[in-house]
Amino acid sequence: MDSLWDVLVVTAIFFTTIILYRNCFRLLRSKFCNQLPLGSLGWPFIGETIEFISSAYSDRPETFMDKRRRLYGKVFKSHIFGSPTIVSTDAEVSKFILQSDAKAFVPSYPKSLTELMGKSSILLINGSLQKRIHGLVGAFFKSSHLKAQITKDMECYVKLSMANWTENNPIYLQDETKNISFQVLVKILISLNPGQSMEFLKKQFQEFIAGLMALPVNIPGSRLYQSLQAKRNMVKLVKKIIQERKSCGISTVPKDIMEVLLKDENEELTDDLIAENMIDMMIPGEDSVPILMTLAVKYLSDCPAALQQLTEENLKMKGQKEQLGEALHWSDYLSMPFTQSVITETLRMGNIIIGVMRKAMKDMKIKGYLIPKGWSVLTYFRSVHLDDNHYDCPYKFNPWRWQDREMSSCNFTPFGGGQRLCPGLDLARLEASIFLHHFVTHFRWIAEEDKIINFPTVRMKKRMPVWVKRRRDP
Numbered sequence: 001m002d003s004l005w006d007v008l009v010v011t012a013i014f015f016t017t018i019i020l021y022r023n024c025f026r027l028l029r030s031k032f033c034n035q036l037p038l039g040s041l042g043w044p045f046i047g048e049t050i051e052f053i054s055s056a057y058s059d060r061p062e063t064f065m066d067k068r069r070r071l072y073g074k075v076f077k078s079h080i081f082g083s084p085t086i087v088s089t090d091a092e093v094s095k096f097i098l099q100s101d102a103k104a105f106v107p108s109y110p111k112s113l114t115e116l117m118g119k120s121s122i123l124l125i126n127g128s129l130q131k132r133i134h135g136l137v138g139a140f141f142k143s144s145h146l147k148a149q150i151t152k153d154m155e156c157y158v159k160l161s162m163a164n165w166t167e168n169n170p171i172y173l174q175d176e177t178k179n180i181s182f183q184v185l186v187k188i189l190i191s192l193n194p195g196q197s198m199e200f201l202k203k204q205f206q207e208f209i210a211g212l213m214a215l216p217v218n219i220p221g222s223r224l225y226q227s228l229q230a231k232r233n234m235v236k237l238v239k240k241i242i243q244e245r246k247s248c249g250i251s252t253v254p255k256d257i258m259e260v261l262l263k264d265e266n267e268e269l270t271d272d273l274i275a276e277n278m279i280d281m282m283i284p285g286e287d288s289v290p291i292l293m294t295l296a297v298k299y300l301s302d303c304p305a306a307l308q309q310l311t312e313e314n315l316k317m318k319g320q321k322e323q324l325g326e327a328l329h330w331s332d333y334l335s336m337p338f339t340q341s342v343i344t345e346t347l348r349m350g351n352i353i354i355g356v357m358r359k360a361m362k363d364m365k366i367k368g369y370l371i372p373k374g375w376s377v378l379t380y381f382r383s384v385h386l387d388d389n390h391y392d393c394p395y396k397f398n399p400w401r402w403q404d405r406e407m408s409s410c411n412f413t414p415f416g417g418g419q420r421l422c423p424g425l426d427l428a429r430l431e432a433s434i435f436l437h438h439f440v441t442h443f444r445w446i447a448e449e450d451k452i453i454n455f456p457t458v459r460m461k462k463r464m465p466v467w468v469k470r471r472r473d474p
Contacts, residue, residue, distance in 0.1 A: 035370035037086060039068060039077035047079025056455035061354070065089050065383045074383075075369045081110060085376040086360075086369070089383035091390075095410040096366050097358055097379050098418035102126035105358040107420070108376050111216035112224050116208070116231065120273045121280045129268050131419065133261070133277070138423035140260045144330075145253070150184060150427060151330040154434045157183050162442060170448065170465035173297055177290035177435065182282070184431060185289070189278050190241055191256045201237060204230040208279065209286055213456040231279055238275040257281065287457050288352050289428050293435045294464050295350040296342060299397045301447035301466075306342060306399050311440045313338050318441050333433040341399040343432050344407060347414035348385045349397055352458050355380040356416050381413050443468045 042048035048064075055064035065087065068076045074090035088094045097105055106126050109117070117123055122133050140146060157180045165171050182202065186192045192201065211227025218224045242258065254260040261274045300307040313336050321328055334340065356379050364371040371377055386394040390411040391401065415422035422428075445468045451461040 035365075036372070037075045037077050037369045038072035039087075041077065041079040041084060045082075047082075047084075049080045049082075052078075052080045053455065057453075059451075061454045062380075062383050062386060065380055069383070075367075080378070081376075083108075083376040084372075085378055086371045087378045087380060089380050089387075090367070091384045091410040091413075093366050093369065094379035094381070094384070094413070095417060097377055098356065098413070098416060098420070100364075101419065102130075103361060104364055105360055105377065108357040108359040110213065112214045113212050115216060115218065115224065116211055116227055117280055118276055120276060122277050123280060129266070132264070132266055133269075134419065134423060136260050136264060137257055137281075140254065140257060141423050141427055146188070147330040147427070147430060150188065150430060151328075151333070151434065153184050153187050154180070154431055155438070158435055158438045162438065165443075165468055167467070167469055171468055172462075173464040173466055174290065174294045174460050175463055177293040178286060180435070181284075181290040181293075181431065182286065185282060185284065187256070188427075189257045189281055190238060191258070192241070197237065201234060204233045204237075205279075205282060205286070208234065209283065212283075231276075234279050235272075235275045238278050239271055242271050242275060284422075284424060284428070287459075288422075289431050291352050291458050292343070292346060292350065292428060292432050294460060295352070295452070295458075296346040296432060296436060297439065297445075297466070298447065298450065298452070298460070298464060299346055299349065300342065301445070303397050306397065307440070309338050310342055310436065314437045314441050318437070328437070330430055333430060333437060336433070336437075337403070338399065339433055339436060340429070341402040342436070343429055344402045344412075345397060345399040346432075348391070348412065349395075350452075350458060351382040351385055351414070351454075353414060353416060354382045354454065354458075356420075384411055384413070387411075442471055444471060445469065 040048065042051075052064050055061050060066075068078070068087070069089055075086065075088050075093055078085050078087050088097065107124055109123070114124065119125070122130060122137075125133075161176050161180055182205070183194060183198065186198065186201065192198055207230035208227050211224045214223035214227065216224060218228065238258075242262065245259065245262065250259050250262055254263055258274060258278060261269050261277075300310065317328070317332060317336055321332065358377045358379070360371045360373050360375050360377060362373050384390065388394050392398075410417075415425040415428075445466045448462065448465040448467070450464050453459050453461050
């Protein structure tokens with residue numbers, strides 16, 4: 001009898017919950033009448049999350065969006081990752097959302113990521129402190145002095161890496177570019193050189209990022225718990241470096257991001273906040289920049305005409321500088337137009353950042369669409385970048401399309417936009433340009449068949465194995 005009673009109670013709770021859920025959204029629909037975008041909220045609790053993730057793991061992750069665009073239009077409502085969500089695949093709507101301030105929209109991330117980053121992360125904070133940090137970092141990244149230093153460091157790490165490549169074994173480009181990018185980024189952030197501390201940082205960082213998409217369960221032994229412990233270890237190391245830097249005196253001209261923030265007089269920029277944000281800023285060194293380099297090589301491998309033109313352009317630049325007895329300046333790397341077109345097309349097709357999540361802080365109306373307060377908003381860049389209304393043959397790698405095309409359009413947002421536009425976008429281009437230059441001028445290669453995985457982050461399934469052969473021509 002007891003077990004039967006338990007079943008009846010559980011069944012009653014289950015159906016009551018569903019009824020409450022349905023009534024809640026009936027009230028929501030009646031409140032906003034016909035102002036909400038068309039769409040479906042899916043099943044109770046899970047919404048349309050399963051279908052979204054299923055599509056995200058496929059070769060065409062945008063199929064989830066495409067299906068709903070045909071049914072409801074470029075802006076539609078859904079329910080993903082536990083929240084009612086307005087999805088925008090409309091470039092103008094997305095631009096408005098990205099350019100809005102914290103009174104309208106604030107960052108919204110999965111709970112595990114939010115817990116890992118912490119409340120003081122530049123990815124989560126809003127208002128004057130976020131603007132201050134973003135401004136300081138952005139100004140430093142734009143300096144010619146830093147670009148010259150990055151060029152020197154990038155060339156050094158690329159040459160060291162490539163010196164160990166052999167023709168008898170495959171080179172896993174994704175691993176190589178991650179190692180190079182991480183060292184360059186850590187040098188920019190805290191001026192840490194290769195050595196024991198760098199190896200410790202690398203190991204702890206791998207533990208840290210493994211929890212970015214983990215279940216939000218913080219108990220001993222869980223993935224999130226281990227990642228938080230790894231972050232604490234890294235923060236301890238960075239705080240030690242901060243204390244050493246303070247005892248020696250901060251340089252008049254900051255040599256890294258840490259010194260830029262330490263020199264600022266804002267009382268909110270505590271040592272703890274600076275240390276934690278140094279770790280958070282290392283994430284692009286794991287994903288964005290190395291994947292940009294890796295995907296560029298993949299697309300070039302599949303497009304011989306583009307590879308030939310890029311190689312000729314870089315060999316010509318190399319020859320000219322050798323005749324003058326000069327090393328390549330950072331501006332030389334960025335001055336090669338076809339190389340930049342290849343990088344731009346890689347960003348468009350690769351969609352390393354597929355979109356950005358925000359949460360509405362008040363009811364907002366954009367182009368006639370209502371976004372209710374408390375709802376999440378997903379600005380989905382991939383659908384815009386692969387829209388045949390914006391790009392001819394969007395699934396074809398065609399760097400020539402950028403020779404007479406403006407990049408400042410809202411139809412091209414590989415680094416986001418607005419007040420949270422990635423401050424390192426120019427440096428990402430510079431690093432990719434340097435890597436591609438040295439790769440194509442020193443090697444020929446054959447790429448093994450590999451597949452792009454798009455979720456939860458963009459990466460190569462087999463880590464992009466290539467068989468290289470050193471160039472014998474001058």
